[in-house]
Amino acid sequence: MTAEETMRRTDLGDLVRTRMEQLGFGLRTLAAACIDPDDPEAGPLWTRGTLENLTKGRVIKAPTPEQLHALAAGLELPRTAVKRAAAAQFLGLVEHWNENHDTRVLIARIEELDKEGIAELDEIAQIVLRRRARQSSGQE
Template identity: 40%
Template sequence: MATEDRPAQGEARTDLSDLVRNRRAELRLSLRAVEARTVDPVSGEPLCKYSWINKLEKKLAIVPPAYEQLEALATALELPVSRVQEAAGAQFFRIDTVWSVSGEARALAIQADRMTSEQREQLRRLIETIAGPEVP
């Protein structure tokens, strides 16, 4: 039986398709605009072609994206690459990331992505002080 978050075994996953379609709508971008935002600065070619993005959004069969495409999509859609990777992992490989039962660990990780490396180090030290050192 499917849950609200996860389809039943054998049901198609649409996590990345939904994320891309919804975020594109939020940003009011056309498919061509997303394609243009994925242009590789070295080759000058888009890493995510219009037809691929269109098929992805329509939930049609496509070749799973490579990391470079996920990174380009994240940039184009102004999202953290980790969020795009998580959606792709769920859709194409049925990988469900489990952060914690409460979801607090994920919320902390998302906030940490917004910090500088110095701030993350301070946070790590604070957590070690409160929770104690990691036990091997």
């Protein structure tokens, strides 16, 4: 592996690997689940080998938008989360996220909510913040 290959980003591969662990998926299971919901007739758009290369940090060709849609469906993640990880890995678009990608997924889910959903999520956040404030002040 060249120095260039070892220094490149692995955001998408890391996201895929983490989510596979969360779902208990192997490479074959994920490959079979990677079907673009907009074109299910096309069948799976990822192979086990390509997914293996991706998750092991090996160089692969940048995925198409359809492949990213299929990967998001297979991983049960918002498309935006997968697209942002791909943009970071393949285009160098760097955003700051936490190590295990929870923030990336949360932001993508927020972007899919309507105004009512965002208001509900804000209520939940306020409850959590109040509880933590009580805990830190020793009231709980």
